[in-house]
Amino acid sequence: MSTPVSAPMAGKLISVDVKVGDKVKKNDEVATLEAMKMFIKVFAPADGIVASIDAEADATVDPSTVILTLK
Amino acid sequence: MGITDIIVSQDFISNILAGFTHLTWQSIVMLFIGGILLYLGVAKDYEPLLLIPIGFGCILANLPLTELIHVPREGYVFHDSVRDILANAGLLNLQEGVRLVDEGILDVLYNAGIGNELFPCLLFIGIGAMTDFGPLLQNPRILLLGGAGQFGIFLALLLALALGYDKLEAVCISIIGACDGPTSIYMTSKFNPALLGPISVAAYSYMSLVPIIQPPIMKLVTSKKEREMTMSYDELKPVTQTTKTLFPVVVTIITLLIAPTGAPLMGTLMLGNFLRESKVVGKLVKSAENEIASVSTLFLGLTVGSTMNGDVFLTLKTLGILLLGFIAICGDTAFGVFGAKIMNIFSKVKINPLIGAAGISAFPMSARVVHKVGTEANPHTYLLMHAMGVNTGGQIGSVLAASVMIAVITALQGMGIVL
Numbered sequence: 001m002s003t004p005v006s007a008p009m010a011g012k013l014i015s016v017d018v019k020v021g022d023k024v025k026k027n028d029e030v031a032t033l034e035a036m037k038m039f040i041k042v043f044a045p046a047d048g049i050v051a052s053i054d055a056e057a058d059a060t061v062d063p064s065t066v067i068l069t070l071k
Numbered sequence: 072m073g074i075t076d077i078i079v080s081q082d083f084i085s086n087i088l089a090g091f092t093h094l095t096w097q098s099i100v101m102l103f104i105g106g107i108l109l110y111l112g113v114a115k116d117y118e119p120l121l122l123i124p125i126g127f128g129c130i131l132a133n134l135p136l137t138e139l140i141h142v143p144r145e146g147y148v149f150h151d152s153v154r155d156i157l158a159n160a161g162l163l164n165l166q167e168g169v170r171l172v173d174e175g176i177l178d179v180l181y182n183a184g185i186g187n188e189l190f191p192c193l194l195f196i197g198i199g200a201m202t203d204f205g206p207l208l209q210n211p212r213i214l215l216l217g218g219a220g221q222f223g224i225f226l227a228l229l230l231a232l233a234l235g236y237d238k239l240e241a242v243c244i245s246i247i248g249a250c251d252g253p254t255s256i257y258m259t260s261k262f263n264p265a266l267l268g269p270i271s272v273a274a275y276s277y278m279s280l281v282p283i284i285q286p287p288i289m290k291l292v293t294s295k296k297e298r299e300m301t302m303s304y305d306e307l308k309p310v311t312q313t314t315k316t317l318f319p320v321v322v323t324i325i326t327l328l329i330a331p332t333g334a335p336l337m338g339t340l341m342l343g344n345f346l347r348e349s350k351v352v353g354k355l356v357k358s359a360e361n362e363i364a365s366v367s368t369l370f371l372g373l374t375v376g377s378t379m380n381g382d383v384f385l386t387l388k389t390l391g392i393l394l395l396g397f398i399a400i401c402g403d404t405a406f407g408v409f410g411a412k413i414m415n416i417f418s419k420v421k422i423n424p425l426i427g428a429a430g431i432s433a434f435p436m437s438a439r440v441v442h443k444v445g446t447e448a449n450p451h452t453y454l455l456m457h458a459m460g461v462n463t464g465g466q467i468g469s470v471l472a473a474s475v476m477i478a479v480i481t482a483l484q485g486m487g488i489v490l
């Protein structure tokens with residue numbers, strides 16, 4: 001089962017902090033957003049392995065943007 | 072007298088070590104306070120952009136004999152100032168005890184931008200350019216929370232009157248509760264300039280201490296379950312660019328018709344926002360939110376910090392002002408949260424009560440604090456943009472509250488009523 005990790009809110013994607021194949025646990029930090037001059041961590045919604053990175057750093061993201069997919 | 076005699080003479084030693092011999096207990100205490108502010112900014116990362124200039128300004132101003140700043144204290148006349156020239160021409164008698172001094176560099180900054188509120192207003196252009204009113208426009212009912220957050224103003228006003236402060240003094244002190252430095256300075260210079268030092272320091276210190284003051288209060292008045300609540304961004308429909316572009320113009324016209332005295336603050340804030348939303352002056356927006364905002368923050372913090380002179384600052388009145396300001400901000404936080412809880416009783420879509428705490432003017436610190444406290448309780452709670460909506464509401468609310476107070480006082484005074 002794959003779990004898409006969407007941007008929790010509108011902002012700029014600063015970095016994706018995991019690589020394809022990385023094992024992540026629920027609540028691990030997987031990406032960093034910037035909004036209102038504040039860095040905001042995106043946390044994994046579930047345990048899994050990073051299947052793909054779907055957004056690029058510096059992109060403007062919102063809740064409809066999938067940043068990465070876990071499986 | 073031989074060179075050795077000169078070196079060992081009492082006068083030489085005390086002159087060469089004058090900095091040390093002129094240290095008073097007040098300056099030592101203030102150096103310590105400046106040090107704490109620097110520590111909080113550097114090591115604890117509490118609003119370093121404000122706390123570092125304020126802390127450094129405090130240290131500079133309290134080192135003896137530096138003569139960097141004399142205003143806003145009474146008893147100084149600058150060389151070649153209008154008063155000096157009038158006195159030399161025999162047209163004006165300087166009061167006894169008045170010292171004739173050279174203008175220090177921080178005096179220049181104070182007179183250029185604090186005494187006349189220019190720096191706060193320049194900063195407001197930057198804040199306007201940084202502010203996306205989208206979250207507020209998407210969910211206009213949270214504007215009400217910006218009103219609930221102003222409760223602290225009235226709590227502080229009543230307490231100050233009860234403690235025996237003079238009526239206009241009490242008004243100036245109470246506006247600290249808006250957690251709005253520029254507005255506090257505006258009110259105080261209008262009604263009681265003698266309190267400008269302690270009030271602006273209290274307002275700006277509390278603004279920068281919002282990240283320390285608010286979280287304990289927020290945790291005290293909410294349960295862990297309430298703080299964990301997530302808020303979705305899905306049901307919020309995006310607002311059109313036309314709405315966003317028209318908003319600053321409409322707000323300017325309506326609020327300034329209601330409260331014309333709020334023009335310097337509301338006008339600059341909305342000018343900045345219009346630059347942003349017009350989408351055609353990207354260069355100006357970039358300058359406003361980066362260079363102009365940074366330079367005014369630096370000068371504002373440095374100058375405000377340097378008004379924290381021990382002789383003026385370490386008095387019972389200042390302590391009272393600091394205490395009342397503190398109570399006001401705690402009151403704002405708690406009542407903002409209660410406001411959100413009350414709103415939850417009446418509405419279908421529940422909100423996380425934490426966002427009510429952002430209903431003050433400390434922008435965008437307060438929204439960030441709300442976000443942090445929410446994330447601490449639950450990593451999947453992202454309150455930032457919701458809190459930002461409440462925070463922008465609080466900003467508009469406090470400027471309006473102050474403008475209305477000024478309008479009422481001016482009207483009463485105009486009717487010949489002595490306050």
